[in-house]
Amino acid sequence: MKAVTYQGRHNIKVKEMKDASLLRRDDIVIRVTTTAICGSDLHLYNGELRQMTDDYIIGHEPMGIVEEIGPEVSKVKKGDRVVIPFVVSCGKCLYCLNQLESQCDYANDARDTGGFFGYSSAFGGFQGAQAELLRVPYGNFMPFVIPPSAEIEDEKLLMLSDALPTALWSVENAGVRPGDTVVVLGCGPIGLLTQKFAWLKGAERVIAIDHVDYRLEHAKRTNLVETYNFESIKEIEGYIREITKGGARVVIDCVGLDAKRKGLEMVGTLMMVQGGSLGAFRMAAGMVRKFGTIQLTGIYGLKYNAFPLGQLFERNITLKMGLAPVTHYIPVIYQMLKDGIIDPSDIITHRLPIDKAPHAYDIFNERKDGCIKVLLKP
Known part of the structure; x- marks a missing residue:
């Protein structure tokens, strides 16, 4: 064969x-x-x-x-x-x-x-x-x-x-409910389908984040979502918190370790660029509101240093994740x-x-x- x-x-x-x-x-x-x-x-x-x-x-x-x-x-x-x-x-x-x-x-x-x-x-x-x-x-x-x-x-x-069940599970596992503001990180196939299901679950506002213009244009045209290119906005996390008055109740990370924005890893006393980035997760942590939920759908397969556990704990953030x-x-x-x-x-x-x-x-x-x-x- x-x-x-x-x-x-x-x-x-x-x-x-x-x-x-x-x-x-x-x-x-x-x-x-x-x-x-x-x-x-x-x-x-x-x-x-x-x-x-x-x-x-x-x-x-x-x-x-x-x-x-x-x-x-x-x-x-x-x-x-x-x-x-x-x-x-x-x-x-x-x-x-x-x-x-x-x-x-x-x-x-x-x-x-x-x-x-x-x-x-x-x-x-x-x-x-x-x-x-x-x-x-x-x-x-x-x-x-x-x-x-x-x-x-x-x-x-x-x-x-x-693709379809993963997207629906992402929205349901994240607990999206009527009236929510939902941020979807990534406008690849899963991100685009997740945006559709977020609307179907009654979200009041769906915001899509990516750095590839044609994918953002597709999301805006087909899913009628707000779109932002994180490379065009100096401090995207703060901007999203500002326009949502404190952050989104749900952030769904459909990117995972392939994030373009690379994280940093402590190796001994040196700060090293981390292969397999936490960049999308850090972005999610900066965009979610207090008592909000972060859903990780994009794959993370490594061990990470400098994980922002304290930031999640002190803001009562719920973190959900896994294989659908x-x-x-x-x-x-x-x-x-x-x-x-x-x-x-x-x-x-x-x-x-x-x-x-x-x-x-x-x-x-x-x-x-x-x-x-x-x-x-x-």
Whole structure:
């Protein structure tokens, strides 16, 4: 099968790899019809995850057609059109039974966290979705079957695998409620969808922060939010506190460690620039009001010095974070798509064959050609 493989920092290749196959009795194999590049994939591309090895197949946003099923699978049949959540979950452990699927107890033997596709041995060692075929474990729990009568195109349905449920979870986990002022850091795919859901939850004011002008323009045009370029405003935190009269009740960080504004780290008696920045988090801490909430959705994967714990404590700030438990959100958002309540298609800017994956990663990472969201077609 053809697949997108990691070959080192800023180096991916589309290669012929061994076909995905059934390994356990409750596995299924799907033929991927549409997949995508997620902002989280850029952490791999930029060499920020040390557990990656050459020829590892990456990607975690899949949908497709069921090709094979294991002898214990009864939920799906060959030929079913399915969406697969990016988190791997068994459906039977304590966490899965309580809608906390991103921390499934059986998905990752390597460490005390959940598992997901295409993200190295640190997150379960599952091969990724940017390929012609994908092995999916827990075939009686993970697949979401699209009804044959559904008239929703793949491009919208694909967003059920990660982007849409992650955005909705971010807003709900942050506790956005009617009348709130919400600041969203980042106007990438998750940030843009988070802005949509903040409005749907009744926010009175939604403010988007970024430093890429075309993304800010897109946010303003499609989501009708206030937009600010933090590179154009000398002290953006103070400015946001001023225009919101004390800060936003909710700040949702959809950036994570890729923030352009770098943090500082103490190494001995020296102050060093920190690779994998706390810049977005520090910005959030400076924009949230007293008794407000900061939601971290963008990935943070390192240990940090000079963390502003005292500032959060003395202002009664609630900090929430983590990997979105997307599985139980999929049927809910599917109904929203069906009813026309949400439409994610405006974030899609590029549709490319899988052979063009190296080019796709380059334009996404370097923010070229107005790139916001890239779909790949195996």
